[in-house]
Amino acid sequence: MKAAVIRFPGSNCDQDCVLALREFGVETDYVWHKETSVAGYDLLVLPGGFSYGDYLRCGAIARFSPIMKAVKEAAAAGTLVLGTCNGFQILCEAGLLPGALIRNRSLHFVCQHQHVRVEDVANPFLHTARTGTLLKLPIAHGEGCYVADPATLRELNHSGRILLRYTDANGAATDAANPNGSTEHIAGIVNAGRNVFGLMPHPERACDARLGSVDGRTVFESILTTLGVLQAA
Amino acid sequence: MSAEPAITPALIAKHGLTPEEYARIQSILKRDPNFTELGIFSVMWSEHCSYKNSKNELRKFPTTGPTVLVKAGEENAGVIDIGDGWGIAFKMESHNHPSAVEPFQGAATGVGGIIRDIFTMGARPVFSLNSLRFGPITGEGANVKTNRRLFAGVVSGIAHYGNCIGIPTIGGEIYFDESYDGNPLVNVFNLGILKHEQIARGAARGIGNPVFYVGAETGRDGLAGAAFASRELTEESKQDRPAVQVGDPFKEKLLLEACLELLATDAVAGIQDMGAAGLTCSTCETASRGGTGVEIDLAKVPKRETGMTPYEIMLSESQERMLIIVKKGHEQTVVDIFEKWDLPYAEVGVVKDDGMMRVLNNGVEVAEIPARQLADEAPLYSREAKAKPAPADLDLAKLPETDNRAALLTLLAHPSIASKNWVYRQYDHTVRAGTMVLPGSDSAVFLVREANKILAATSDCNALYCAIDPRQGARIAIAEAARNLACSGAVPLAVTDNLNFGNPHKPENFWQLRESVEGLAEGCRAFDTPVTGGNVSLYNESPAAAIDPTPTVGMVGIIEDERHVTSSHFKTAGDAILLVGGLGDELGASHFLKAVHGLKLGPVPALDFAHERAVHDAVRALIKSRLVKSAHDCSEGGLAVALAESCLSDPAQQFGATVEITAAGLRLDQLLFNETQGRIVLSTNPTHVAAVLMLLELRGIPACKLGVVGGNLVKITANGEALAWSLTELHHAWHDSIARAMQA
Numbered sequence: 001m002k003a004a005v006i007r008f009p010g011s012n013c014d015q016d017c018v019l020a021l022r023e024f025g026v027e028t029d030y031v032w033h034k035e036t037s038v039a040g041y042d043l044l045v046l047p048g049g050f051s052y053g054d055y056l057r058c059g060a061i062a063r064f065s066p067i068m069k070a071v072k073e074a075a076a077a078g079t080l081v082l083g084t085c086n087g088f089q090i091l092c093e094a095g096l097l098p099g100a101l102i103r104n105r106s107l108h109f110v111c112q113h114q115h116v117r118v119e120d121v122a123n124p125f126l127h128t129a130r131t132g133t134l135l136k137l138p139i140a141h142g143e144g145c146y147v148a149d150p151a152t153l154r155e156l157n158h159s160g161r162i163l164l165r166y167t168d169a170n171g172a173a174t175d176a177a178n179p180n181g182s183t184e185h186i187a188g189i190v191n192a193g194r195n196v197f198g199l200m201p202h203p204e205r206a207c208d209a210r211l212g213s214v215d216g217r218t219v220f221e222s223i224l225t226t227l228g229v230l231q232a233a
Numbered sequence: 234m235s236a237e238p239a240i241t242p243a244l245i246a247k248h249g250l251t252p253e254e255y256a257r258i259q260s261i262l263k264r265d266p267n268f269t270e271l272g273i274f275s276v277m278w279s280e281h282c283s284y285k286n287s288k289n290e291l292r293k294f295p296t297t298g299p300t301v302l303v304k305a306g307e308e309n310a311g312v313i314d315i316g317d318g319w320g321i322a323f324k325m326e327s328h329n330h331p332s333a334v335e336p337f338q339g340a341a342t343g344v345g346g347i348i349r350d351i352f353t354m355g356a357r358p359v360f361s362l363n364s365l366r367f368g369p370i371t372g373e374g375a376n377v378k379t380n381r382r383l384f385a386g387v388v389s390g391i392a393h394y395g396n397c398i399g400i401p402t403i404g405g406e407i408y409f410d411e412s413y414d415g416n417p418l419v420n421v422f423n424l425g426i427l428k429h430e431q432i433a434r435g436a437a438r439g440i441g442n443p444v445f446y447v448g449a450e451t452g453r454d455g456l457a458g459a460a461f462a463s464r465e466l467t468e469e470s471k472q473d474r475p476a477v478q479v480g481d482p483f484k485e486k487l488l489l490e491a492c493l494e495l496l497a498t499d500a501v502a503g504i505q506d507m508g509a510a511g512l513t514c515s516t517c518e519t520a521s522r523g524g525t526g527v528e529i530d531l532a533k534v535p536k537r538e539t540g541m542t543p544y545e546i547m548l549s550e551s552q553e554r555m556l557i558i559v560k561k562g563h564e565q566t567v568v569d570i571f572e573k574w575d576l577p578y579a580e581v582g583v584v585k586d587d588g589m590m591r592v593l594n595n596g597v598e599v600a601e602i603p604a605r606q607l608a609d610e611a612p613l614y615s616r617e618a619k620a621k622p623a624p625a626d627l628d629l630a631k632l633p634e635t636d637n638r639a640a641l642l643t644l645l646a647h648p649s650i651a652s653k654n655w656v657y658r659q660y661d662h663t664v665r666a667g668t669m670v671l672p673g674s675d676s677a678v679f680l681v682r683e684a685n686k687i688l689a690a691t692s693d694c695n696a697l698y699c700a701i702d703p704r705q706g707a708r709i710a711i712a713e714a715a716r717n718l719a720c721s722g723a724v725p726l727a728v729t730d731n732l733n734f735g736n737p738h739k740p741e742n743f744w745q746l747r748e749s750v751e752g753l754a755e756g757c758r759a760f761d762t763p764v765t766g767g768n769v770s771l772y773n774e775s776p777a778a779a780i781d782p783t784p785t786v787g788m789v790g791i792i793e794d795e796r797h798v799t800s801s802h803f804k805t806a807g808d809a810i811l812l813v814g815g816l817g818d819e820l821g822a823s824h825f826l827k828a829v830h831g832l833k834l835g836p837v838p839a840l841d842f843a844h845e846r847a848v849h850d851a852v853r854a855l856i857k858s859r860l861v862k863s864a865h866d867c868s869e870g871g872l873a874v875a876l877a878e879s880c881l882s883d884p885a886q887q888f889g890a891t892v893e894i895t896a897a898g899l900r901l902d903q904l905l906f907n908e909t910q911g912r913i914v915l916s917t918n919p920t921h922v923a924a925v926l927m928l929l930e931l932r933g934i935p936a937c938k939l940g941v942v943g944g945n946l947v948k949i950t951a952n953g954e955a956l957a958w959s960l961t962e963l964h965h966a967w968h969d970s971i972a973r974a975m976q977a
Contacts, residue, residue, distance in 0.1 A: 009575065010483050012399020016666040019682060032573070048664075050397040053483025109392050109659045113671075113884070140396070140661040169885075205666045210680055210795050212669075 013048035046087030059089035088198030099148030105181025124226035137201035164188035248275035283611030311765025323424035336386025355433035356425025368414035397482035402660035404677030415775030436522035444582035450537035500563035520604035529582030619740035651970035689723035704752035711756025714788035719849035720864035722797035723790030735779025759842035801865035802883035806943035817909025825906035892940035
């Protein structure tokens with residue numbers, strides 16, 4: 001299999017994502033946002049960062065990058081797409097995921113290790129976990145407060161498309177444990193086709209035991225098992 | 234275009250040049266300078282660029298050693314060998330004056346500037362630290378409100394720039410003291426990694442090579458910022474706001490990637506960032522280093538404003554710009570890469586053989602100055618030094634006994650000692666996936682994946698000590714930095730320093746500078762850590778008075794094995810708590826005296842480098858033998874604060890502790906809060922206690938078992954008197970103190 005990490009001007013987690021995938025033995029390329037094709041890739045990663053400086057609205061300009069037409073077509077054809085942090089924001093702006101990410105309720109950027117609870121495992125991104133599994137993942141964002149209209153939220157809940165919620169260390173989704181004021185503590189969602197996953201936490205920063213958490217491996221191991229690269233445990 | 238102003242004594246004085254300096258300019262040029270040339274000399278001969286008041290002192294630093302690849306002063310930053318063909322470039326720099334008048338942009342562009350210094354060397358920047366000083370943020374009054382505004386603005390500015398560019402800010406220090414009222418210190422540190430053969434040089438080599446300007450367009454922002462930074466802050470300093478630059482971290486991220494991509498090709502003969510003094514500094518310094526001349530035409534410089542005069546273009550400090558000397562024939566490589574990254578670029582000049590910095594405007598010469606004399610032959614001064622008398626020493630007999638239980642809570646809640654989580658939560662400290670020890674431990678520890686090397690870094694300076702005894706304060710700053718690295722399992726490699734002082738024309742300030750430099754130099758020799766570069770910031774005076782002397786030390790070390798990485802907080806209930814280095818008894822210049830009694834009195838604690846080094850070596854040896862689970866040095870607030878921090882500082886879990894200490898003849902406050910140097914609190918598996926004590930005894934280092942980790946209370950029985958605190962009240966005092974102050 002081959003993975004592509006899309007590089008927008010201002011992406012800053014692109015190198016971390018490439019390194020994490022390569023450490024899993026996955027052949028991974030950087031793909032510059034001015035490219036127009038993602039043919040031949042089984043996984044597309046939209047990394048975190050500040051695409052175009054996030055000067056207008058997070059992800060609002062990146063959605064117009066030439067590569068995004070190819071990403072949309074690949075997503076429609078079923079290719080797995082993973083967007084972390086700014087990548088999640090771009091997926092929402094591009095209409096590949098519903099809702100939007102707005103300024104943290106605290107108005108402050110927040111960086112910390114955060115517990116999230118796996119809400120649904122019937123998808124290519126978390127199927128190696130169990131429903132209710134707690135993952136400890138780094139977050140680092142100023143605009144991670146997920147919002148959507150009531151109909152969208154109902155639909156996401158009913159169809160099991162909310163994949164991660166923020167919780168405390170005991171798995172309780174309390175307001176105190178919600179780092180950005182996200183609606184219903186939402187940390188990550190998947191599209192109706194269950195092949196486009198956006199999340200605010202950074203799984204690529206939690207793949208190496210030396211950094212204190214390997215919980216991010218769950219996401220990559222699920223993807224690689226889905227693609228037949230890893231044997232299911 | 235209006236005619237240039239005539240050169241008058243008033244105009245010369247306005248440019249910060251003395252009559253003697255002006256005469257020197259006349260003798261270099263063999264004529265009178267024009268207005269543009271006067272501006273060029275004024276910024277190049279400012280303290281900020283020329284170090285004219287400090288250079289004679291800086292020569293006292295040890296700058297050589299077996300690991301030094303690029304020496305201090307040779308280039309934008311020094312480079313140190315870390316083995317296997319890898320090197321690190323690192324440096325600390327101040328943005329004090331800009332941050333005083335415009336905290337957000339002042340701090341942001343400080344971060345941008347230091348990062349540019351690092352990637353100019355060909356290194357990929359991998360992490361940042363910062364060392365900050367503000368006036369008090371607790372209490373009432375206009376000063377306190379101003380200090381809060383400055384503190385919040387500086388932190389947001391650092392977060393804005395560092396987070397966007399994707400370089401983690403993983404540590405540092407923050408102090409609050411009246412002496413920084415209205416004159417905050419913002420010292421920023423960055424470290425980058427590179428292969429030895431990637432070291433880039435800031436020299437204009439190769440006669441006929443084209444000179445490229447790349448990066449952001451030039452505007453009128455930051456006009457003569459270097460000159461602004463080289464005078465005292467006054468009530469009128471707000472009018473200097475135009476001297477503060479505006480930063481664009483997005484543009485710098487593009488510039489960083491484009492420059493590293495370009496440096497990986499064979500196209501570059503020399504590269505220099507445009508920081509202080511902008512285009513002026515980069516052209517004359519590259520020519521001076523190359524022993525060549527550089528000719529540029531300002532008409533070709535990308536500009537974002539119309540009608541800029543040559544004077545303005547040459548003195549602009551617009552951010553995110555670089556000057557690149559390209560090997561002739563490789564121009565297209567530059568064009569391709571900067572087109573890819575959508576960055577402005579222009580061929581603005583050529584390397585010449587005449588040693589001149591020649592500036593044209595549309596072909597018409599507007600300045601011609603011998604480059605070497607402009608860049609390297611600024612006048613040097615050894616100012617008059619006069620010892621500042623220290624206040625009378627503390628008379629312990631006259632110090633009233635206080636409630637020691639309350640004193641610990643007061644110390645833990647003091648913003649200088651309290652948890653800095655309100656700050657580092659705003660910094661992305663995990664990007665680049667290498668942060669092994671989170672902020673808040675004795676040093677930051679970072680895994681550099683490219684090189685598979687583990688680095689530790691710390692910044693330290695206790696200005697309370699320096700105010701009373703600048704030499705001893707500086708010696709202790711180095712010792713504490715080395716101790717912090719030892720606690721993390723690291724061997725110190727090298728030092729960068731940021732010397733923050735008042736106006737050097739005042740003899741007491743110059744004396745403080747000289748004493749501090751000599752103290753730092755002694756320390757660097759004692760720990761075999763050469764100085765690889767740094768920054769001098771003088772004229773740190775608010776309308777009230779000069780700041781306390783603050784020679785900030787940034788020290789970098791290496792950890793050989795990931796299993797040696799050690800953090801400061803307790804790990805397991807039941808572990809034994811040990812104290813290495815003895816109980817101590819020196820209460821002079823302590824944070825206890827200041828925070829609890831409102832006294833800034835000496836004497837500053839004694840320091841014995843040989844003993845200090847023996848303690849560090851012993852703790853490192855214990856760590857390597859896997860006998861240490863946590864290590865934390867005793868610094869501000871003494872043993873009691875060190876114990877409380879060891880209990881509280883793991884964000885994931887907290888521990889109580891039960892400790893007993895006895896020292897005949899000592900007062901309780903003296904026992905709990907003294908700041909005797911060379912002391913480290915360890916925790917270890919209880920089965921290892923005997924071995925650890927024996928190994929320390931063999932090395933002749935005093936040590937004792939203090940007690941045990943566990944429970945919901947911190948209980949200290951000192952000279953038979955029992956004190957106890959709940960973890961909840963300690964956490965409340967320590968963890969949320971800064972957030973409470975900022976919400977007030």
